[in-house]
Amino acid sequence: MKTRDEVTPGGYRPRRDAFWFARSRAYTVFVLRELTSVFVAWTVVFLLLLVDAVLGGSLPEFAALAARPWMIALNVLALAATCFHAITFLNLAPRATVVRLDGYRLPAWLIQGGNHSLWLAVSAVVAFFVLRGFQ
Amino acid sequence: MRRTPEPYLWLLFSGGGVVAALLLPVLVLLFGVLMPLGVVDWPAAEHLRALLDSPPVRVALVVVVVLCLFHAAHRVRHTSEELFGIARFDVVIALLCYGGAVAGGVVAAVLMV
Numbered sequence: 732m733k734t735r736d737e738v739t740p741g742g743y744r745p746r747r748d749a750f751w752f753a754r755s756r757a758y759t760v761f762v763l764r765e766l767t768s769v770f771v772a773w774t775v776v777f778l779l780l781l782v783d784a785v786l787g788g789s790l791p792e793f794a795a796l797a798a799r800p801w802m803i804a805l806n807v808l809a810l811a812a813t814c815f816h817a818i819t820f821l822n823l824a825p826r827a828t829v830v831r832l833d834g835y836r837l838p839a840w841l842i843q844g845g846n847h848s849l850w851l852a853v854s855a856v857v858a859f860f861v862l863r864g865f866q
Numbered sequence: 867m868r869r870t871p872e873p874y875l876w877l878l879f880s881g882g883g884v885v886a887a888l889l890l891p892v893l894v895l896l897f898g899v900l901m902p903l904g905v906v907d908w909p910a911a912e913h914l915r916a917l918l919d920s921p922p923v924r925v926a927l928v929v930v931v932v933l934c935l936f937h938a939a940h941r942v943r944h945t946s947e948e949l950f951g952i953a954r955f956d957v958v959i960a961l962l963c964y965g966g967a968v969a970g971g972v973v974a975a976v977l978m979v
Contacts, residue, residue: 747951749951752949762945765941765944765945766945768937768938768942769938769942771886771890771934771937771938772934772938772966772970774886774890774898774934775890775931775934775935775938775970777894777898778893778897778931779970779973779974779977781897782918782927782977782978783977785914785918786915786918788911790908790911790914794901794902794908797897797898797901797902798903802898802902803898803899803902803903806894806899807898809894809898810891810895810899813886813887813890813891813894814891816883816886817886817888817891820883820884820886820887821884821887827880849888850887850888850891853888853889854888854892857889857893858892860917861893861897861914861917862896862906864916864917
């Protein structure tokens with residue numbers, strides 16, 4: 732839906748398409764990528780609740796809350812959103828950083844590959860310490 | 867030249883984006899999906915408590931929380947302004963978003979002390 736053009740004392744304001752993000756696939760993907768931030772915030776809140784439960788001795792109650800169907804559904808969405816965030820954010824690195832080795836510019840795929848390898852390595856280390864650790 | 871906090875906010879946004887990308891998917895996969903579904907057993911509370919008892923881990927967690935929340939706040943600020951055409955309220959929206967991030971950081975710090 733478009734609003735009318737406006738001419739105000741502050742100047743000309745062209746009409747605005749309220750559904751501009753639906754005009755092209757690129758715009759929709761852009762908005763979806765930006766909206767992953769809401770799930771990033773939710774995941775942090777969820778982890779703070781977990782930390783509070785661990786430190787407060789109420790882990791069983793937290794586990795029961797986390798096992799509710801709506802909570803699992805929310806966290807599946809959060810997982811998809813944080814993975815989408817990770818892939819798109821790590822892929823952006825070559826546009827923000829130019830790495831040169833003896834005058835040779837590293838290709839984008841090498842930087843992206845390094846980032847994704849680091850992501851896998853960090854995930855493996857975190858999973859190791861959470862699930863097992865040095866026992 | 868007029869000083870602006872924008873470069874620092876973009877710095878926090880970038881740092882938070884990297885931290886969120888590297889750490890959050892595995893944590894939400896384990897604690898939010900696999901453990902509640904019973905695919906993986908919940909670790910003993912003592913094990914998780916022992917992890918959190920380490921001062922470097924506590925400091926790192928506060929840093930992770932602050933960076934991730936600033937990242938989210940920065941994106942929510944700009945996306946909401948673009949999506950709803952409310953950029954003229956930028957100051958109020960920025961205060962709400964970054965205020966929420968600061969509040970979350972304070973909560974994390976209080977939890978860890």
